[in-house]
Amino acid sequence: MESVNIKQLAKALNLSTSTVSRAFRDNSDISKETKEKILAKAKELNYQPNHYASNLREQKSKTIAVIVPELANNFFSQAIHGIERVARDKGYHILIYATEDDYEKEVSFIRHLHNGRADGIIMSVSGEANDHTYLNELSQKRLPLVFFDRVYEDIVTPRVITNDYDSSFAATQHLIKQGCKQIAYLVINKNLSIGKFRMQGYIDALAKYNIPFDDRLVVDCTNSYKKNETILKRMLLDVRPDGVFTSVERLAFATYYACYDLKISIPEDLLVIGFSSLEIAPLLNPSLTTITQPATEIGIQAANLLFKMLERPEEINPSEKIILNSKLIKRRSTERN
Amino acid sequence: MESVNIKQLAKALNLSTSTVSRAFRDNSDISKETKEKILAKAKELNYQPNHYASNLREQKSKTIAVIVPELANNFFSQAIHGIERVARDKGYHILIYATEDDYEKEVSFIRHLHNGRADGIIMSVSGEANDHTYLNELSQKRLPLVFFDRVYEDIVTPRVITNDYDSSFAATQHLIKQGCKQIAYLVINKNLSIGKFRMQGYIDALAKYNIPFDDRLVVDCTNSYKKNETILKRMLLDVRPDGVFTSVERLAFATYYACYDLKISIPEDLLVIGFSSLEIAPLLNPSLTTITQPATEIGIQAANLLFKMLERPEEINPSEKIILNSKLIKRRSTERN
């Protein structure tokens, strides 16, 4: 890159670098004339202030890092979309990191972000391990962090989550009211906060309606399509549930596929409901009853929270928690004829 | 951020900053002992070399920028996923920019990237304007650029695309062989290269089977759900096509919604085929026949191309073009009973 720097621009104008620099920041004293002259010449020579130099000098990067478990995922891509909008408005740049649910990667990303690359972090955690102390390094060094959706309960930092317990309760209750007695609960990571809260809602709803809790109906799934297929098919055949509640979108799809294969028809033989951010849930066969999280809004709020931390840290309560409501949208997959 | 810098680390070890610096880059001469001592202390003090200082010094950022029209989109999120994997392997960071099909934003992003923030750009263009000369500034300054999927034909730079013409031809031919005589072609931006190639495939396939081309069957859609609904419903009622070919995933969904509303049944009354990266196309009602682009692979190849440009620029032909094949996957939406 043979790009123009401030010195060359200054020389071309017979001015000092300080004057030129001032032209690019509004505050300082500078005559309108020279400022205009400078900006014109800058455009002509295609001058862009080098961000690395500025960042080094100013000790901030105008950049935030977003860490998510995966990118090719409706929920996260919508959330990132929300974050992007807010960040763009503020003139911030966004670095993206995907952990692929790998704890090592998560730690490594976080560690490396401590070098000034980003002014703050918005993260949905991988949840694959129990030692989150490395995160406390963040708070020591005051690199602001906001969690969204998937959080670590033992780390104190602002977060944006949804009313998972209530939604789960409502979802389970909905199945019960539709006549289900044997409701399977599909989960990927029971240890994750989200897994726990969602599961508790399920358990409590069963209890409320005096439906006995059955171990075999709580199904631990994985991130592998194939394994899930095996696990699910076995469960569907062995335990014969009349309802399935999936704590994660992907598992609802897996259930559909399994049912197609096994000629179990939804909703005649089995009712299905799931957490999902899928916009085309109405187009599924049958249309899928969902608990829909306001994914974009979650991203927006998380970003707003982070910027509040950056701009007015004193106003932020470290245990601030924004809770948004998911919506239960009833569709054919839970309709009793 | 009160983080440790190289000076403090050096002082803590009674060494010079240069020695410490050397410990973090493999090439230089340094004794194993001191190196280990340094790395140990660095870990203890949680030292991370400041990237902005390094970047400034080395004149490179180990960062690439990815510019896409939208984030909450199957195709782009899969492509970004592919890019991410490659970049991560190379130790690069990724900046994300969404143009929302706004030409101004595209220009602004590109312009601002000329300040050293990124070493290269991977972009799928917005296609909203005809003046792309600003992009030539890139090649003057040698900020490497790779296009993927949506490209500007008049800019010479490496690109990764799919065999759009062939796929379109095949899709149209498929509909014809299924008995369609009145095939609508739904497009969002006819001027975009992708729009053109895909449309040409459609036109040529019609010609091959002596089906007259009908203006009214080429439907210009927008990015607005509502407007598309109106446009589509009117077309479906007025022109009464027996087949619909959508050049973009979203328009296939729009067609489904419109058909549901109008009680037009797919595939009995209307066959539908569309470009789409939707992984759950088999779950739609009816399952959707798709031309599926290898989205993740496109991202991977685009990233590989960019890194080749960065690492061995002399080996790269500026008009290099990688063409990947999409797959026509037949499903219920184009089945004649």
Add this chain to the structure above:
DNA sequence: TTGTAAGCGTTATCAT
């Protein structure tokens, strides 16, 4: 093998 010192491109402080 290690240390010294210059410089990457900016911006802030202090003069003028």
Add this chain to the structure above:
DNA sequence: ATGATAACGCTTACAA
């Protein structure tokens, strides 16, 4: 209103 200069944290000749 403008200019000179030091400093941000790091890397790399060059010197020792």
